[in-house]
Amino acid sequence: MARKTVLIDTSLCTGCKACSVACKEWNELSAEKTQLLTSYQTQNAFTTKTWTYMTFVEKYEDQKMNWFMRKAQCFHCADPACMKACSSNAITKTESGYVVIDQEKCIGCGYCVENCPFGVPKVDQVKKKSYKCTGCIDRVENNLLPACVNTCQPGALSFGERDAMLTQAKKRLAEVQKTHPKAQLYGEKEMGGTTYLYLLLDSPEVYDLPVNPTVPLSLTLWKDVIRPVGTVAVGGAAAAVVLGVFANLFRGNYSNSDNKEGGKD
Amino acid sequence: MSPSFGRGAMTNSWSDLKNAEVFLIAGSNCAENHPIAMKWINRAKENGAKIIVVDPRFTRTASKADIFAQIRPGTDIAYLGAIINYIIEQKLYDQKYVLNYTNALLKVSTDYKLEAGLFSGYDAKTRKYGTASWGYQLGPDKKPLKAESIEDPDSVFSKLKAHYSRYTFDTAEKISGIPAEKIKEIADVFCKGKPASILYALGMTQHTTGVQGIRAYAIIQLLLGNIGKAGGGINALRGEPNVQGSTDMANLVSNLPGYLPHPINTDKTLRDYLVRNGSFFEKHIVAQLKAWFGENATKDNDYGFSYLPKTNPAVNATMVKLFEMMNKEQFKILFNVGSNSLVSIPDRQLVRSALTKLDMLVVSDLFEIETAQFWREPGVNPADIKTEVIMFPAAFVYEKAGSMSNSSRWIQWKDAALEPLGESLPDLDMLDHLFKKIRKLYAGSTDVKDAPILKARWDYGEHTSALKVLQELSGYDETTGKLLPTIGDYLKAPIGTASTGCWIYAGVTGNGNLAARRNNADPSGLGLFKDWSFAWPGNVRILYNRASCDELGQPVDAKRKLIWWDAAARVWAGNDGGDLVDKTKGPDTPEGKLSFRMNPEGVGRLFAATYMSGLPAEAPADGLPAIGIRPAGICVDGPLPEFYEPTESPTTNILHPEVSISPCALVVSTKIGKSDQFPHVLTTYGVVEHFCAGGITRNIPWLNEIMPEPFAEISKNLAAKIKVVEGDMVEVSSARGKITVRALVTDRLQSYKVNGKDTETIGMPWSWGFASLSPGPSTNEITIAALDPGAGTPEYKVCLVDIRRAN
């Protein structure tokens, strides 16, 4: 299956949160206790049972009100930090662009949690499993739209082949920039190009999104430097020991009874 | 809308919204309350349509708007009046449309006048108008006189012009708080877009001047020629899933199914009824009586007209008034099926008190709603409440077969998909069983009062069949006992030979169940979907679509062709069903000209005149009163919309301070607040995450998660004044009560000036109550019960409150 993309056109989003309900319904996730936080927002972080939620940002400038709504969920990065961090090879990337956690393999180590630049995966401390948006891979791979896209009434979510979605996104962007000059795409290049692509009405900071999300340096250092070098170092030590034993054997040091008490006066 | 166009329904359809070039969304927060509308509005927006939102708050709908104006709640008529004035002054109206399809040229009675905020005919004692002076100047043929031109000082158009000349942009600004240049911008953008659509819902109706606000919309749309056209219209977004249907079925004290007027005490005979209401209704009421009493309804017994109860027109028994009567111990039993009055009725102390006066309350619902357990509301001692309560477990929508009519008037059938949960049963079964039990109790009675029960036709099968009920609505040929194939067959049948429970649904199951049709083809691309389910009347998808054509019967808008006169075939053809009396009557015949055939004048009514069509020139020889054809729908509070302040207002009416509020408003609440004590304006509304009184949605954990509690939205100015930050709890109080909720401090509400005075609007959703999985205070604890005199709709949208930080 070729690379897919979900376009989230925030200029059309009405913040109705149907996406989050549809997500919970399809994925059989129970509701959590919430309260109003700010604006009409009741959730501000992913949990093991909340894989997508709506954020609201109010911006009043020059007597003009802007109310930005954004559906938050896993971006499904082309270059996923979680996958790189995973200790158990439980996270894989499908050909269609989905980053999926294999619950069989996941051991809940939580490395994905901290390394995701967007704070997406969360570990259930009882089940010891990491959870996040699956992109409704079960639906997509069976030719159904993702639950959130399927339910979106104002048409803010659309799904299709990446090229087509990018073309659509750019067309909409040109239109939207007439009224919102700071509008931009987010996810076209970020993290290698994310499967969930945003058309934002303002800069990413306004939406509390990282401006230049990257695979953390610590993760690269860890997985690409320390791991191989460390493995080599430990292997080297072991090899040195083996070599040492042989060297001593060769030199006949073990047969020297004087050495039994460690002396050589 | 009915006094303007002849019918009270949404003129167009959901999918038609995509055809609009410009929207005025005022009095509707459709992104919250009709989310599906946003699908089609956004589609239009993607095609370049402009969206104007006028609302007391910057709503989720407003977030998608090109122009947003914050209005003081309850002042719509002020700015709409200014727009009407501007349209007339700048000659922005559609000249041809106004001349051909409205009553602009008809001459108004010389007795009509408006003085100091009162129309002619006012009786201060009854607070009601006598409407005789609002009529036309009639010719000897009893038909209205037509002026030569709209300049004629007696013409409707001249009256309109004079009336609104007082509504300048500056006056409108002072009243509504919308800057004058913003109103002008709205007027310019709206008038430029053709077709232009107006969307409203309860934000417009829930005022003491609700009906008149909608009249103002109708006047604008008639002037601009937007009615009857794809992408135009006035789209009344109805609240509930089947509010169209339940209104069609007349669960209202004033009507019988199919918008037949309810008989009143002076209607001693069917003939009296027709004298009052016109011969148009004869066929329909007889068909209904045949449906209800079958062979017991004969010409000889006046088709059983005497079996029907007659109301006393002096008694207003609309919803809120009903509770007032209940509180005075008139009713011993209240049946309450599928509503939650203890949360939804304004000034809810009245409901709380009224329910205790009952001997028995019978509730049928899915969940244990607040109304069902009013006897154990916190603070109430159950031992003091002697009302017996019986609760029936109701089946949910997909657990029962039946049809619902959506806002687009589509009658949509669904089969039962699931067995009812536990012992629950559809309300249909409950009613069927109950009626049969009652009939058994009366078996053998010869008392005249028991005749309607014993003589009724009531047979919906052993297991109550919804289809059999729908067939009764669809209608039978009473001579053969067979279903009438189409509404045409019903209309052709001689009086007394056909039956239908609701004539506008005639034919719906005549040729198979048309309500169950699932062909979603849309060859015109206009979103008409003619073969999907069935739309009343006669499968017309866009009402008054005759007005989309010119005098020759050809579409005015080549891109959006609805119907046209096919001169060769001598028939009205088209993409939509023609909203015409007779499809074979061409534009050269009187019938073929009627664009608003349900109005006695056959045209749209800029001025809601008193009029009965078809009265004979000479009085009948037999000395009995003459029977006309059809009376005009009137507005009890005036033929033209006039601005009145809300019942509780922070200011006085600058147009006529001596008549500040509506002179006809029905004020039920006994405690009325003044602005010195309650300086802020409260407006109430729903949110997308919950539905109405929340009886269902507050029992759905997923919805409680995304909207867990009620709140009060306040401006940053007000927050600073009362030293509150977002998330604090605040106490909001009115003359009637107080509640404590969380504060949302926002820029979406701004302070504004009214008649020079700084004013604040506070916004609160109302969907909470003391029961359910997510209980919360009911906002209707503090709202005012003041009703529109015509519709009986309460003024939920405006009352005066004070607010302070809760300790």
Added chain:
Amino acid sequence: MDVSRRGFFKLSGLTIAALAAGLGFDPAVAEAKGYALKLEGTKKIPSICHFCSGGCGMLLYVKEGKLIHLEGDPDHPTNEGTLCPKAASLLSVANSPDRVTKPRRRAPGADKWEDISWEEALDIVAKKTKEVRDASWKAADQIVNAKTGLPESLTVNRVEGIAFLGSAEVDNEESYLIKKFCQLIGTPYNEHQARI
């Protein structure tokens, strides 16, 4: 290629149908055999949403009498498969542990409900209806004729003591029967929330 929503669904419908009939073997599904669809073996039944007046179409996926999943009906011209949050949550009403599933009675002055049978409940209500109807029957209104100024008795055949609140949330057939029921027992006091 962007697959239009409806096209997409028709395609998927075919796929599922083919699978269900055991006729086809879809390579996409084979490739994704780890992602079995939970809808297999369910019956797809169209219905109409119960919230606002949009009248959106819903598809119910039912397995062994239990609602497994619910989503928008892609063939419905109004909503084309989409649903608002309220509609999307309707699965939980079918399976809600908080539903009232038995008739119940609260005796005057009692502080709790007792479960009763349908038969009992209907009997109680029918008897009370008759009692109130008989007691509050009004044969005629006494008015003063506006034209003649004389008192007049007008037959009205009306029950004064029974009110019936119907609903905009029940089906047409139910609304109709409510009205017919009211008129037959003689009460015009039938209202509902369309008024408010």
Added chain:
Amino acid sequence: MALKMETRNQMPKRIVEDKVLRFSAGERLSHWVHAISFFVLLFTGLGVLSTSFQPAMAIFGGIQVAQLIHRIAAIFFVVVVGLMFFVGNPRYHWRWLKFVFSFKKSDWQHVCAFPKEFFGGHGNYPEQEKYNGGEKINSLITIFGTIFITLSGVVMWFASSFPPALVRWAYPVHDLSMFIMTAAAIGHIYLGLLHPDSRAAMSGMINGYVSTKFARAHHREWYERLKKEQSMNEQKNV
């Protein structure tokens, strides 16, 4: 504090017949608790190091049990050893620290000769005190490795209480510490168990005593100092 304790406590007799007391009971306890818990930690941690080790986690009863054991062992690894600096007879621990952090020229010379020694050759280096340069390096690795692996471990354990950036850095730190300590441990074991010349030191960690012969050969400076101190004490007592 350590000095105070030392003056307060009676010095045991260090040289007894042909044996020299090298490690106190407390030191030996610390060492073995640290050593055993290190290996428990290492093996229970392998499951998250690489999936190839995951099947092996069945030994512990599955990876979740392994992770639990990892945390329990971590407490021993840190708390028991840490406590030994304060309870019982802690002066040896403090002296050890003092030794380890006084890295002298002679220690460098030992380190330079170490590779040759490692492979059974004989390097040229001056007499050593109680700990030779190599042992000091090993101790330093242990000390700093423990500190870093502990701090990073705490951050990882209670990840939700720390800023994500810090947690992100804890992973490589934990891994790096582990690799270095493991490499050092391998060498350490070799020297203690397999190296013909130095394995005699093993007895010091078992019963506390090394042969005087070993002491003289490997830690002559220390041995001579002890001898001198002991004879001075004897004179005093007499």
